[in-house]
Amino acid sequence: MRKTNFILPIIVIVIAAVMSSLFIVDEREKALVLQFGQIKAIKEEPGLAFKIPIIQEVVRYDDRILSLDTPSIEVTPSDDRRLVVDAFARYRIADVVRFRQAVGVGGLRAAEDRLGSILTTQTRAVLGSEGVTSSTILSSDRAALMVRIRELSQARATALGLDVLDVRLKQTNLPEQNLDATFARMRAEREREAADEIARGEEAAQRVRATADRTVVELVSEAKREAEITRGEADAERNAIFAEAFGQNEEFFEFYRSLTAYERSLLGNNSTMVLSPDSEFFNYLRSDQPGAAVQ
Incomplete structure (x- = not known):
């Protein structure tokens, strides 16, 4: 019984000494074994390692980034x-x-x-x-x-x-004290760029308007020229038709022109005309029968 009581403490001490001499190096770290502040061993590989209990100590360092x-x-x-x-x-x-x-x-x-x-x-x-x-x-x-x-x-x-x-x-x-000045300078630069863009836009608009106005004048002038040509050709054709008709029957043509003149001049809203009954204007309104009144 006394022998058992003596052995048990020894076994506990031995087990404690063995356990304290073992340490594990993790794969995420490196370890140094120090003895009185001096490096005695370097443990860079993961696994089980040994040290002298009490005398030596283990210092671990992170091996990750x-x-x-x-x-x-x-x-x-x-x-x-x-x-x-x-x-x-x-x-x-x-x-x-x-x-x-x-x-x-x-x-x-x-x-x-x-x-x-x-x-x-x-x-x-x-x-x-x-x-x-x-x-x-x-x-x-x-x-x-x-x-x-x-x-x-x-x-x-x-x-x-x-x-x-x-x-x-x-x-x-930027430093806080420089922000306002920098923002003001940036704002001025942007405003200048905007003014330049507006000026260029106005210049381009003026060019477009000038081109459009010139095109309008050219088109109107061309249209008037073509209209005058067409009108002249129509008048010429009309005159040619009248001339041809007059040449075929001069008396009928004269009669037709007189009727047209009567129609235009003897309207109710015309001004008063004072003419002699013997005027040539009334040639086709006279009657060959004596005593007939002019209508």
Whole structure:
């Protein structure tokens, strides 16, 4: 009984020692085995690993791709139009030993503080370099600028054991104090463009109206000319018909013309005419019988 009581604590201690010497490395992380702050082993492959209980400890670091948002900063491109930009980066811990040596017990928080400072510095340097204007930053050329920021940041981040995979500019805005002036300038430019368009439209309308007026004058003139020609031809044809009819029977033609003259002149609404009864106008109204009255 005494022997059992003595063995059981030993077994518990052994089991506890074995359990404390085992640890599992997840596939999403890397681990360092430290002994009194010194790196004794690097565990980068997932699986079961061992350490000396109590003396050694395990520090784990995330092996996934991480993201970091930088605070908004104000930059001044070469055209002196200040902009407020903020960026984010994708990075991962590439060298876990160098990472531990660089940040110590500060871990990921300390690393992100230093990486954020690097990104801010390089963003200012690239966006404020010669030849980079605000138009360049706001255009599709910003992709090349982001590549330059990533490359310069990577050169500095290597000392931290980090690999900067990508850098993106999230927002690019004007400072608050410059917005009103910028909007006023944009409004003035749009109004000037609108005035130019209106002037060009008026000029085009004047050309169209002038062309239409000229076309109307030409058409009316042509129509009048053709009408005069047609009228002249009709008059000529009418006169030819009258001449032919007069030539066939001069007496009948004279009689017809007299009747037409009587019809037009002896209407009730005509003015009063005073003529001699012996006038040639009444030749066909006289009677050959004596004593007959003129009707």
